[in-house]
Amino acid sequence: LDEVMERTAADLVPNDLEAFWMPFTANRAFKKRPRLISRAKDMHYFAPDGRAVLDGTAGLWCTNAGHNRAPIVEAIRNAATELDFAPTFQYGHPTAFTLASRIADLAPAGLDHVFFCNSGSEAVDTALKIALAYQNVIGQGARTRLIGRERGYHGVGFGGISVGGIVPNRRAFGTLLAGVDHLPTTYDRAHQAFTKGEPAYGAHFADELERIVGLHDPSTIAAVIVEPMAGSTGVIPAPQGYLQRLRDICDKYGILLIFDEVITGFGRLGHAFAAERYGVTPDLITFAKGVTSGAVPMGGVLARSSIHDAFMRGPEHVIELFHGYTYSAHPLACAAGIATLDLYAKEDLFARARKIEPIWADAVMSLREQPGVLDIRTVGLTAGIDLAPKDGKPGVRGYQALETAFHDLGFMVRATGDTLALTPPLIISEDQIGELIEKTGKVIAATA
Ligand code: PLP
Secondary structure (H helix, E strand, C coil), rough: HHHHHHCHHHHCCCCCCCCCCCCCHHHHHHHCCCCCCCEEEEEEEECCCEEEECCCCCHCCCCCCCCHHHHHHHHHHHHHCCCCCCCCCCCCCCHHHHHHHHHHHHHHCEEEEEECCHHHHHHHHHHHHHHHHHHCCCCCCCCEEEEEEECCCCCHHHHHHHHCCHHHHHHCCCCCCCCCECCCCCCCCCHHHEECCCCCCCCHHHHHHHHHHHHHHHHHHHEEECCCCEECCCECCCCHHHHHHHHHHHHHHHEEEECCCCCCCCCCCCCHHHHHCCCCCCCEEECCHHHHCCCCCEEEEEEEEHHHHHHHCCCCCCCCCCCCCCCCCCCHHHHHHHHHHHHHCCHHHHHHHHHHHEEEHHHHHHHHHHCCHHHEECCCCCCEEEECCEEEEEEEEHHHHHHHHHHHHHHEEEEEEEEEEEECCCCCHHHHHHHHHHHHHHHHHCCC
16 A cells, blocks of 8 residues: 555556547546556555555456455466466366366356357356257247347447347447347336345236237247346345246246346346346346456356257367357466455355345445435345436436546545436445445436
8 A cells, every 4th residue: 555655646547548449438528537546455545646545346246355465466477487388279278277177167057058258248148149040959949049139238249239238239230130039127216126136026027028029929038138127227126936937937938037147247236147136047148347356358158068969969079069169168267266266265255245135235225315305225235326417418427426526525426317327345344335325416416
């Protein structure tokens, strides 16, 4: 920390911000008043001038174990000196197999095989491709339709934006995948406002799958993909009983169920996977983010044995699935993953998230009297806060909240439109929860 404080702004501030075309960023506004981060430790980021910024978002919902944790840093360092890169096409390195078994051990029973990639978007496209290819190998090649959900976020690949349900992420990018349909969102403010955890209202939204099946015929549908908690569109927990109902309908018609657990995996909802929280086992689970606590890019897909095994036929010298990435199971990511899972286990962080969930939920709900708070949702260590737009201009208040939080109050919050999301690392202390909520209250008041 002392070292951080001693670094001067001059060392760390780039003098040309133009070349980097920043992702999902208002580039011109950012470059006029940059929010630069140069270091991190545990619950904090540090600006180039050494100013501490409390991390209310676990980076992008990924640094679940907190930042720059020594065992993870050390594992990456050691891996970098041992094996920089090895192909996983027709070759393999030990840590890839170790990490795959460790992840399968954490997953619901029956999900025993892991396909690695490098991000959540790749995980989603991989899962959709496995689902389609599986239907093919079992002689159901007419099942080519994929069903997503309105307000779903499944990354930014063409598969992910096709099944996703966020209009700006789709509208500029052409015709997308053919044959995709969408379930309705499970959010209904009139019946669900200010609910802690899973709302009692809304299981019936799953029945829309029956209507979609009726429209297209089950023999054309390969898979349904949903987030157990829709994160990016503002923290929308699944209504009670909803996921089980989806599972039942999928079983009835031979449709695969995919849970996109890129956010909900690795402790965010108090369990290794949300599938465990809900007692509903999908056929495929996508994961990323928390698998390495954000320290090295990695993603993957967990598959049921029956799906994996269906591919393991034919001549043994022939590749069974024509899919993979140069960096699938990169040695640095595998080392980071193993160290991260060790740390989660050692500090019992998933159970910790479960234990502090009620404290978290109460703290966040205390913001409901702040000006213009339309709804608050919480589940696991996650909260979404809908704010009334300012001057009838959607998004202005959300952006101002982000700026005020960073520059004036020293914390990081995510804003999607005028919805704020808080998703801190799972190591957050009760005092830090207090600090985060107090500061969020100030931001809400300041932007009203
Ligand atoms: N799926 C879900 C549910 C996500 O929340 C995200 C990212 O936030 C993704 C996929 C995409 O992950 P990535 O940004 O690593 O490609």
